[in-house]
Amino acid sequence: FMLLTMVAAMMVGCGGSSGKGSEQSTAGNTNASGEKVVKVGMISPFTGPAARTGEEIKNATLMAFEEIGYKVGDYKVEFVWVDSESDAEKAARAYEQAIVKDKIDVGFMDWHSWVSVSCMDIAAKYKMPHFFGFGAGDTVNEKIRGDFDKYKYWVGKAWPTASLLSIAYVETIEEAIKNGKWTPRNKKFAIYGVDNDWGRNFGNAVSKQFQDAGWELTSEAWVAIGETDFYPMLSKLKKEDVSLIAGTMSDPSSIAAFIKQTREVGLQSLIISDGLGWVGEWYELCGEASDYVLDQIPQWTTPEAKKFFEDFKAKYGFEPGPSAAGMAYDWARFFIKVMNHTLETYGDLSTESFAKCAEEYVIPGKLTFTDGIIHKEYKFTPETFPDPVVDQDHYIFPVIQYFEGKGKIVWPDSAKEQDIAIPDFAK
Numbered sequence: 280f281m282l283l284t285m286v287a288a289m290m291v292g293c294g295g296s297s298g299k300g301s302e303q304s305t306a307g308n309t310n311a312s313g314e315k316v317v318k319v320g321m322i323s324p325f326t327g328p329a330a331r332t333g334e335e336i337k338n339a340t341l342m343a344f345e346e347i348g349y350k351v352g353d354y355k356v357e358f359v360w361v362d363s364e365s366d367a368e369k370a371a372r373a374y375e376q377a378i379v380k381d382k383i384d385v386g387f388m389d390w391h392s393w394v395s396v397s398c399m400d401i402a403a404k405y406k407m408p409h410f411f412g413f414g415a416g417d418t419v420n421e422k423i424r425g426d427f428d429k430y431k432y433w434v435g436k437a438w439p440t441a442s443l444l445s446i447a448y449v450e451t452i453e454e455a456i457k458n459g460k461w462t463p464r465n466k467k468f469a470i471y472g473v474d475n476d477w478g479r480n481f482g483n484a485v486s487k488q489f490q491d492a493g494w495e496l497t498s499e500a501w502v503a504i505g506e507t508d509f510y511p512m513l514s515k516l517k518k519e520d521v522s523l524i525a526g527t528m529s530d531p532s533s534i535a536a537f538i539k540q541t542r543e544v545g546l547q548s549l550i551i552s553d554g555l556g557w558v559g560e561w562y563e564l565c566g567e568a569s570d571y572v573l574d575q576i577p578q579w580t581t582p583e584a585k586k587f588f589e590d591f592k593a594k595y596g597f598e599p600g601p602s603a604a605g606m607a608y609d610w611a612r613f614f615i616k617v618m619n620h621t622l623e624t625y626g627d628l629s630t631e632s633f634a635k636c637a638e639e640y641v642i643p644g645k646l647t648f649t650d651g652i653i654h655k656e657y658k659f660t661p662e663t664f665p666d667p668v669v670d671q672d673h674y675i676f677p678v679i680q681y682f683e684g685k686g687k688i689v690w691p692d693s694a695k696e697q698d699i700a701i702p703d704f705a706k
Contacts, residue, residue, distance in 0.1 A: 308382060310355065317354045317618070317628040320361050320383035322374060322398060322412070323390050327364040328505040328530040331558050332390060332603050338595050339604040340388065342587075343611035351618045354628050359383050363390070365504060365529070367397035374398045378405045385410065385633045387614055388437070388607065391529065392416030392476035395433070399423075402432040408633040410617060410641075411437040411610045416476030423665045434637040435659050437610045439666040441477070442484035444676050447575055448525065448551050449488045451678045451690040451699065461549075461701045463522040466494045469548075471512065471526035473533065474501035481527045481553055489525070497521055504529050507536040513544045522705065525551035535564035542568040549573070549705040555681070559598030562684030570683065571702045575676040577601040577653045578686060584652040605653045613648035613657050620646055644668075 308316040321340065324333040337360070349356045359381045363370035370389075377383045378401065386402060386409030389395050395414025399422060402409045412419075415438040423430045455461040470486045472478035478501065486496055497519045500512045516524060524546070528534040534555055541550060551573045555561055562569065579588045579601055587608060591599040599605065617636060618628060624640075625632035640646035647658040654674045659667055667674045677694050679686035689699040 308357075308384065310357075315354045315628075316357050317351065317385070318357050318359055318381065318383040320359045320374065320377040320381070320386045320407075320409075321388050322361040322363055322370060322386065322394065323388055324365045324394075325360060325362040327362075327366065328532065329365045329390065331531050331560075333363075335558060335599050335604040336388060336390060336607040338591065339599065339608040340611040342591065342594070343608050343615060346612075347615060351615065351628065352622045354622070356618075363394045365391055365394070367391075367393045370394040371397040371401055374401045375405075378407055383407070384628060384630050388412060388610070389414050390603075392419065392480070395419055396422070396476060399430055399433045403429045406432055406634065407630060408432050408434055408637050410434045410614050410633075410637070413437045413606075414477070415440055415480070417441075417480045418476050420665060431638060431642075432634065433665070434641055436665045436667065437606065439669050439674065440484075441481040442488075443666060443669045444575060445481060445485040445553070446488050447676065447678050447690055448485060448553075448573065449492050451573070452489075452523070452549075453492055454690070455699045455701075458698075460699055462706070463549075464706070465520065465522050467497050467519065467521045468494050468523040468525060469497050469516050469519060469521045470499045471516075471524060471537075472501060473504050473528045473530075475504065475529065477529060478527055482525070485525050485551070485553075489523075494523070500526075502528075502533070504533065506533055509537045509540045510544060513537075513540055513546055516548065517544055517546050521548050523551070524548045525553075527553035529554075531558050531561065531564055535561070538565045538572065539568045545704075547704045549701065554602065556679075556686060557600050557602045559600040559604065561600070562681075567683070569681045571700060571705075572681050573678060573689075573699075574681065574686065575678050576686065577605060577676055578679065578688065579605070581652060587652050601653055609648070609651035609653050609657065612650065616648055617641060617646065 308318050310316050323336045324330055359377045361373045361377050386407055389412035392414040395412045396418050417440055468489055470482040472482045553575055555574045556576045579585050621632050621636040622628055642659055642664050644658050644660040647656055649656045656673045677688045678690035680689050688694050688696045
C-alpha cells in the first residue's frame with residue numbers, strides 16, 4: 280500500500296517559490312489566436328558530450344508527435360526544449376526556467392541519471408508532473424521511495440535500475456562456461472565506468488553479481504564524462520591479467536576511444552560494454568575493435584521497428600539506435616496515450632490533471648502501452664514503481680555480441696541468434 284502512495288519524481292535542486300507549479304491554473308496556455316495549447320517541457324542533452332544521443336531522442340519524439348499532427352483533442356502541442364548539457368545544475372536551472380518563465384504544463388523525458396536526480400527536486404517544488412525520464416540510477420528510487428508524497432511528480436523511469444537488467448550478463452557468461460563455450464584462464468574481472476550515478480550503479484550491481492557467481496574483483500576504474508585517454512587504466516588492467524572487464528559510459532566519444540584503446544594496448548579480456556550501441560553510428564566510431572564485445576540492448580526485430588528505423592534514417596540522414604531513438608519513440612507514444620487519457624478523463628490538459636492521471640492511472644498500472652516497437656508492454660505497478668515491470672513479457676534487454684557492426688543475440692535462449700563466441704586472446 281505504501282508503494283502505491285509513492286509515484287514518480289527524480290531529484291533536482293534549485294530555488295524560487297513562485298511560478299506555474301505553486302499556483303496551478305486549470306485553464307492552461309493559449310496562443311495568440313486563442314487556440315488551446317499544451318506546453319511540454321522536454322529534457323535531454325541537446326548540446327555537450329551526449330548531444331548525439333539527445334538528437335536521436337528529440338527526433339524520435341518529434342516523429343511520434345508528427346503522427347498526430349501535434350494535436351491532442353482541441354489542444355495544440357508545443358515543446359519547450361530543456362537542454363541539460365549533461366550537467367545536473369545547468370539542467371535544473373533550465374528546467375526551472377521552463378516552468379516559471381515558459382509556463383510549461385507538463386514535463387517529459389530525460390537521459391542522464393544525475394540530471395534526473397537534480398530535476399526531481401524542481402518537479403517536486405512546483406508540483407510539475409514529469410513523465411518517463413530515462414535516468415535509471417538507484418538514487419532516483421531512493422528519493423521516490425523515501426518521500427513519495429514529495430517526489431511522486433517524477434512519473435516513472437523509462438529505464439529500470441541497473442541491477443534488474445545486469446544479471447543477464449552474469450547468466451550469459453556462466454552459461455557459456457557451463458556449456459563449454461568458454462574456459463577462461465582465470466575468474467578475475469575488473470569494473471570500469473563513467474563516474475556518475477548511472478556508471479557506479481551499473482558497476483556496483485554487476486560487480487556484486489559476478490562476485491556472487493564466484494568471480495574475483497581485482498580493481499575498479501572510474502572516469503569523468505568526456506574522457507578519451509584510457510591508456511594508463513588499460514595498461515593496469517592488462518597487468519592484472521583479468522579475463523573479463525565490465526562497465527558502461529555515457530557518451531559516444533568516450534566509449535569509442537575506450538574500445539579502440541583496449542585493442543591497441545593488447546588487453547586480453549572479454550569485454551562487457553553496456554550501452555555501446557546506444558547511438559546508431561557507434562560502429563563508425565569504434566570499427567572492428569568492437570568485435571566480440573557484449574552489450575545489452577534491444578534490437579530492430581519487428582516489422583514496425585524496422586520501418587521506424589528506415590523512416591528515421593530517411594528523414595534525418597543517419598541511423599538511429601534502438602535504446603535512444605527506438606525507446607524514445609515508444610515512450611513518446613505512451614505519453615501521447617497519457618495525454619489523451621488525461622483529456623478524456625479530466626476534461627483538460629492542465630498540470631493538475633496530468634498529476635491526477637499519473638497517480639490514479641499510470642503508477643497503479645491501470646494505463647499501460649502495448650503498441651511499442653521495442654518492448655512488449657510498458658507498464659508500472661505499485662510493487663515495481665518507479666521502475667517499469669521487467670520480464671520477457673514486458674520490458675527486457677537481450678544480451679548481444681557484436682561482429683562487424685552487427686549485434687547478434689546470445690541470450691536468452693528464446694531469442695538467441697547464435698552462441699557466444701570467445702576471441703582467441705581471451706582464452
